Amino acid sequence: MNQSLRPLGRTALLLGATLAAAALPALAHHSFAVYDRTQMLTLKGTVKAFQWANPHCVIWVMIQPDAGAAQEWSFETTSPGVLTRSGWTRHSVKPGDRVSVEYHPLHDGSHGGGLNAITLLDTGQKLEANFAAQEKPGLE
Amino acid sequence: MSILYAAREWICAAACAAALGLAPGAWAAPAREPINPPPTAEDYGALAKLPDWSGVWTPDITDQVARERSNRPPWKPAIAKQIEKMYADEQAGRPFEIIDHCFPTGMPSWMLITHNAFEVLFTPGRVTILGEGDGNRMRRIYTDGRGHPADPDPTFHGHSIGHWEGGTLVIDTVAVLPEVYLAVNEAVGVPNDGDMHIVEHLHLKGPDVLEDELEVIANKLLTAPWHTTRRYYRQRARKYDIVEGVCTQGSFIEAKDGQGHDVFEPITFHNNVPVGPSSK
Numbered sequence: 001m002n003q004s005l006r007p008l009g010r011t012a013l014l015l016g017a018t019l020a021a022a023a024l025p026a027l028a029h030h031s032f033a034v035y036d037r038t039q040m041l042t043l044k045g046t047v048k049a050f051q052w053a054n055p056h057c058v059i060w061v062m063i064q065p066d067a068g069a070a071q072e073w074s075f076e077t078t079s080p081g082v083l084t085r086s087g088w089t090r091h092s093v094k095p096g097d098r099v100s101v102e103y104h105p106l107h108d109g110s111h112g113g114g115l116n117a118i119t120l121l122d123t124g125q126k127l128e129a130n131f132a133a134q135e136k137p138g139l140e
Numbered sequence: 141m142s143i144l145y146a147a148r149e150w151i152c153a154a155a156c157a158a159a160l161g162l163a164p165g166a167w168a169a170p171a172r173e174p175i176n177p178p179p180t181a182e183d184y185g186a187l188a189k190l191p192d193w194s195g196v197w198t199p200d201i202t203d204q205v206a207r208e209r210s211n212r213p214p215w216k217p218a219i220a221k222q223i224e225k226m227y228a229d230e231q232a233g234r235p236f237e238i239i240d241h242c243f244p245t246g247m248p249s250w251m252l253i254t255h256n257a258f259e260v261l262f263t264p265g266r267v268t269i270l271g272e273g274d275g276n277r278m279r280r281i282y283t284d285g286r287g288h289p290a291d292p293d294p295t296f297h298g299h300s301i302g303h304w305e306g307g308t309l310v311i312d313t314v315a316v317l318p319e320v321y322l323a324v325n326e327a328v329g330v331p332n333d334g335d336m337h338i339v340e341h342l343h344l345k346g347p348d349v350l351e352d353e354l355e356v357i358a359n360k361l362l363t364a365p366w367h368t369t370r371r372y373y374r375q376r377a378r379k380y381d382i383v384e385g386v387c388t389q390g391s392f393i394e395a396k397d398g399q400g401h402d403v404f405e406p407i408t409f410h411n412n413v414p415v416g417p418s419s420k
Contacts, residue, residue, distance in 0.1 A: 031230065031235035031236075031237060031238075031325070031326040031327035032326075033230045033231075033233060033234075033235035033326075033327050034233055034234075034235060035233075036233060049393075051390070051393060053386075053389040053390045053392075054273055054274075054384075054385040054386055054387055054389055054390055055242075055273055055274065055385070055387045055390050056390055058390075078255070079255075079256060079272070079273055079385060080383055080385075081256060081257060081272045081273070081382070081383040081385060082255070082256070084379055084383065085198075085375075085379055085380055106233075107232070107233030107234075108233070131201050131255060132201070132202060134198050134373075135198070135199075135200045135201065135202055135203075135373065136373055137347075137348030137349060137373040137374045137375065138348055138373075138374070138375070138376065139373075139375055139377060139380070140377050
């Protein structure tokens with residue numbers, strides 16, 4: 001496996017102890033109707049892990065509330081293929097990155113959302129996941 | 141091309157019969173299972189006369205949604221009630237998960253609701269459609285003149301035969317597993333329950349627009365055949381090249397085992413909330 005994925009690999013066992021608080025809505029390939037598309041919210045935090053895999057990539061982010069312990073949130077986006085065409089790579093988001101996340105919240109209010117865009121706060125780079133931008137021929 | 145194939149298949153069968161010392165009258169029926177004859181340079185040359193469907197085709201999802209709303213399948217009343225409930229659940233943020241099992245989406249839903257790209261390969265006697273996502277998305281469409289088997293094993297994509305009418309590939313598909321959904325989106329659809337038949341006219345609508353005109357005959361679900369159309373756009377930029385899409389990979393996370401090997405650890409879920417990889 002590619003060396004660049006090793007940091008994620010090393011975090012995996014740690015994730016095992018802490019993912020209970022996260023709220024990925026469903027296993028495997030599911031409808032994005034679990035997210036409230038009428039709302040767009042923003043949160044800032046630090047990336048804990050980035051899963052670059054089908055059917056949907058997931059970014060786990062630690063969010064520090066005003067009071068209390070940091071919370072782990074999971075933000076889900078589309079597949080590696082679609083993201084690649086939007087300019088992402090598997091290295092686009094790394095553990096430790098400080099990020100601002102635009103997301104559609106889960107209907108049930110738990111700690112997760114459907115990712116609309118993520119901004120890397122240290123560089124200002126904004127990464128989006130936009131199907132509609134790919135609905136014409138001859139794209140570059 | 142299909143006539144050549146059929147002729148060579150018969151000649152092979154006849155030659156085999158002759159070699160076995162059978163009377164000429166016995167040649168009319170193949171003496172053994174049909175074979176796929178080796179393609180010739182002429183067969184490969186004939187491919188160049190087919191329309192150019194090279195590149196990668198991305199679906200028009202906005203159009204999918206528009207057609208889903210404007211052209212609903214003629215559901216039988218009992219099925220329509222189930223579909224209504226699914227739309228209500230979807231609206232309420234409780235989508236019925238049609239494809240979360242990670243099986244292939246299957247036919248015809250792949251062509252109807254996909255969010256992922258596909259490519260089309262022409263080889264002698266066959267058109268192959270390779271998709272991206274949900275694991276084994278692949279359609280083999282035989283264009284060598286064969287018919288459907290008498291009793292095909294049902295599969296997710298069914299058994300497909302095709303022929304060319306000008307620049308249009310006409311595809312006839314049967315033997316789709318009854319459990320495969322006839323879905324109009326990722327949260328609304330029902331199992332086809334068997335005996336579904338799909339006829340497609342796949343053709344270029346414009347220089348870089350591929351259109352699939354589908355007729356879905358699903359007598360267990362529909363009061364009449366359902367006709368609908370889906371559209372895909374050609375991409376040539378290499379970043380659009382098809383990537384591997386193994387659906388179940390998303391259920392695992394990369395980890396190290398006790399010996400330091402790179403392994404996949406399952407992310408386990410409780411009430412749809414991940415509780416992390418199983419402990420070792």
